[in-house]
Amino acid sequence: MSTPLITLTTDFGTGSPYVAALKGVILTINPAVHLVDISNAIAPQNVRQAALALEAVIPYFPSGTIHVAVVDPGVGTLRRIVYACMEGQHFIAPDNGILGRLADRWPPSMMIEIREPAYWQRDVSSTFHGRDIMAPVAAHLSLGLAPERLGPPCDQLVQLDWPPARTMANRIEGEVVAVDSFGNLVTNITRQMLASAPRDESVTVRCDEHETVGIFNAYADQPPMTLIALVGSNDQLELAVVNDSARTMLGVGEGAKVVVSW
Amino acid sequence: MSTPLITLTTDFGTGSPYVAALKGVILTINPAVHLVDISNAIAPQNVRQAALALEAVIPYFPSGTIHVAVVDPGVGTLRRIVYACMEGQHFIAPDNGILGRLADRWPPSMMIEIREPAYWQRDVSSTFHGRDIMAPVAAHLSLGLAPERLGPPCDQLVQLDWPPARTMANRIEGEVVAVDSFGNLVTNITRQMLASAPRDESVTVRCDEHETVGIFNAYADQPPMTLIALVGSNDQLELAVVNDSARTMLGVGEGAKVVVSW
Amino acid sequence: MSTPLITLTTDFGTGSPYVAALKGVILTINPAVHLVDISNAIAPQNVRQAALALEAVIPYFPSGTIHVAVVDPGVGTLRRIVYACMEGQHFIAPDNGILGRLADRWPPSMMIEIREPAYWQRDVSSTFHGRDIMAPVAAHLSLGLAPERLGPPCDQLVQLDWPPARTMANRIEGEVVAVDSFGNLVTNITRQMLASAPRDESVTVRCDEHETVGIFNAYADQPPMTLIALVGSNDQLELAVVNDSARTMLGVGEGAKVVVSW
Numbered sequence: 001m002s003t004p005l006i007t008l009t010t011d012f013g014t015g016s017p018y019v020a021a022l023k024g025v026i027l028t029i030n031p032a033v034h035l036v037d038i039s040n041a042i043a044p045q046n047v048r049q050a051a052l053a054l055e056a057v058i059p060y061f062p063s064g065t066i067h068v069a070v071v072d073p074g075v076g077t078l079r080r081i082v083y084a085c086m087e088g089q090h091f092i093a094p095d096n097g098i099l100g101r102l103a104d105r106w107p108p109s110m111m112i113e114i115r116e117p118a119y120w121q122r123d124v125s126s127t128f129h130g131r132d133i134m135a136p137v138a139a140h141l142s143l144g145l146a147p148e149r150l151g152p153p154c155d156q157l158v159q160l161d162w163p164p165a166r167t168m169a170n171r172i173e174g175e176v177v178a179v180d181s182f183g184n185l186v187t188n189i190t191r192q193m194l195a196s197a198p199r200d201e202s203v204t205v206r207c208d209e210h211e212t213v214g215i216f217n218a219y220a221d222q223p224p225m226t227l228i229a230l231v232g233s234n235d236q237l238e239l240a241v242v243n244d245s246a247r248t249m250l251g252v253g254e255g256a257k258v259v260v261s262w
Numbered sequence: 263m264s265t266p267l268i269t270l271t272t273d274f275g276t277g278s279p280y281v282a283a284l285k286g287v288i289l290t291i292n293p294a295v296h297l298v299d300i301s302n303a304i305a306p307q308n309v310r311q312a313a314l315a316l317e318a319v320i321p322y323f324p325s326g327t328i329h330v331a332v333v334d335p336g337v338g339t340l341r342r343i344v345y346a347c348m349e350g351q352h353f354i355a356p357d358n359g360i361l362g363r364l365a366d367r368w369p370p371s372m373m374i375e376i377r378e379p380a381y382w383q384r385d386v387s388s389t390f391h392g393r394d395i396m397a398p399v400a401a402h403l404s405l406g407l408a409p410e411r412l413g414p415p416c417d418q419l420v421q422l423d424w425p426p427a428r429t430m431a432n433r434i435e436g437e438v439v440a441v442d443s444f445g446n447l448v449t450n451i452t453r454q455m456l457a458s459a460p461r462d463e464s465v466t467v468r469c470d471e472h473e474t475v476g477i478f479n480a481y482a483d484q485p486p487m488t489l490i491a492l493v494g495s496n497d498q499l500e501l502a503v504v505n506d507s508a509r510t511m512l513g514v515g516e517g518a519k520v521v522v523s524w
Numbered sequence: 525m526s527t528p529l530i531t532l533t534t535d536f537g538t539g540s541p542y543v544a545a546l547k548g549v550i551l552t553i554n555p556a557v558h559l560v561d562i563s564n565a566i567a568p569q570n571v572r573q574a575a576l577a578l579e580a581v582i583p584y585f586p587s588g589t590i591h592v593a594v595v596d597p598g599v600g601t602l603r604r605i606v607y608a609c610m611e612g613q614h615f616i617a618p619d620n621g622i623l624g625r626l627a628d629r630w631p632p633s634m635m636i637e638i639r640e641p642a643y644w645q646r647d648v649s650s651t652f653h654g655r656d657i658m659a660p661v662a663a664h665l666s667l668g669l670a671p672e673r674l675g676p677p678c679d680q681l682v683q684l685d686w687p688p689a690r691t692m693a694n695r696i697e698g699e700v701v702a703v704d705s706f707g708n709l710v711t712n713i714t715r716q717m718l719a720s721a722p723r724d725e726s727v728t729v730r731c732d733e734h735e736t737v738g739i740f741n742a743y744a745d746q747p748p749m750t751l752i753a754l755v756g757s758n759d760q761l762e763l764a765v766v767n768d769s770a771r772t773m774l775g776v777g778e779g780a781k782v783v784v785s786w
Contacts, residue, residue, distance in 0.1 A: 002555035007544070013443025014276045014538045015303025017315040020269070023298050024322035031264035031296070031324065034555070036547050041539025044444050045505050053541040060548035060655065062555065073505055076480025126479040128495030131322065181537025182568050217650040218600025233542075233652030243569050243597055275705025276538045277565025279577040280757075282531070285560050286584035293526035293586065297560070306706050307767050335767055338742025388741040390757030393584065 004142035005034045009069040011042040022135040029139035045073040051101035063088035070130035083112040097160035115151035172260040183245025191235040203262040205229035266404035267296045271331040273304040284397040291401035307335040313363035325350035332392035345374040359422035377413030438518040445507025451499040465524040467491035528666035533593040535566040546659040553663035569597040575625035587612035594654030607636040621684035639675035696784040707769025713761040727786040729753035
């Protein structure tokens, strides 16, 4: 059997001992597990950012991976903690929209409400269920525990509203949904939506009051400091400034309107 | 035998190649070891922050874990490098107060001054004993080396002054000792000290000129942007602003006075 | 056989899901590999910084380590992706100067242009060859694939211009080439170049309009807030402010001229 793999996605901040506490709990229960950080730099309480980070990497993780997502502003209240199996991978998170987003794209084969304390830390704090419930549950799953043992099935996940992109005859209207570490502005306009759009100079991409012509393949297809549009590595249209930050240069971020027209 | 586990706590900065050098040294000596970063984002030279980070996570790490703490402004001077065994876990650090803090809470079963160069890098720089002494010593311990081989026993660790909280009849006076990644203000007032304090609106928690009433269980027990007091996941009283940063909102940090009265 | 080890050096930013995507790809192909981040905090497009980070840690990694360096502003253009074997370690990177720097110091025993798509992801994006080409190639190497299978040999790597230090009779002129996480200014003046220089107060080190006398062994050899010169842990002259940041205090960074005279 291959080494079990547990990933972490949190808003604890890189270098936070809270992340180390999760890892200590997991390695106490299963010292043989591999741990990978998806990101611990999710903005505090930003459930959407956590969902998008996970969505971007799930296609690249092996079947059987166990993902723990702890962005949990409702910790200690009545919000549920859930387990879901999607694409042969396992997910544990508060039911606050993170898994709902993923379930929309990858319908779960199983959903469980995590209620059985036998697999939790003995003492459960009211402010850190990541450490006291989610981490130990993940570790027990990595040892082969059947998910059914975690609690009763549940049949629905909390869904957030996600801004839809609108496709018209010669026009697509969307918005910036994420900004990456290079300052590239990633939109909710997909490669598929762009199938009928030209890529040459007859297409215009507008963001806020900024405009660029054409949709390119590579960042280096234009000279440094040029604003360009291209379809990025997750099949989403993005705006970039070559060798610089579009976020800084354009002064826009998440929520900025983007219009493709031809 | 389970996979040996070595953790790192440093002020090198996240993404510093200095951290990678420690890991390379360790994996050269023992390629089978698991490495976990407690934090590499300790503020430069901040021995106290390193001690508190370790203190917060030790209860969650398995017996046998080897912790290396390199916050070492005195590197290359006569300060000692020490090994201590506490709670069945192993610690290697410069003797500058980090381990003294931990030893106060978890009395060591063994303390050794690290002096035997057989387990160091062949060439020892005068500025990076983390890489040249502490990392290789940790790796050798992970292979089963008896700690007694590292040097002579020592019987005392350097102790820093830590601000005490003062408990009175209807009042506890403490201070902020740490600020977490959410901007929550963590104090030196413990759950135990609060045992006789009420939790309802008859208790007032004051920090600087700011005041809040009641001690809550969960961040979400109050509406967003509200200042609340609660006992956090490490059993310390903390002040938080719901879904925001108390550090920013209150404009205070480590050392700020906190008074609980009823 | 010991656990195979793959390291990552990228400009994706700490906490970027792009880094996690690389790791997912690698662990899908070889779940038993150990992953170590050299740094994911290389400044965007800063090929030089990536080269220096790798150069600083290579001597501390075991033979057989596979290093993947993804600082790749030319992704999707005609720039080559190359494999090189140096010091018994394996390197995969775009041919943009990173490996050229290393090859100057450690002449490669083998160089290959990576062209054989059998070891890549099935779908290769035009903007993320780190995930789609370099990561899977590294994973296949970690399983024992012979590097010759990756493509045809190549016999030259792209070389960047690196500022040379000039050695004269009683004087060495160099410059700051890196700033570490403490704000220490690391220069291109090596221990070897300094062999004939005195270490006592007859030597003066000047950086910009700032000046300090003597070359010390340890940061703590002078009182806090003092500007000192010392030979750092990678045998390069550096300027430091004791317990503070020389970068901030002196207001200089990479490229600042440094003159040692006696």
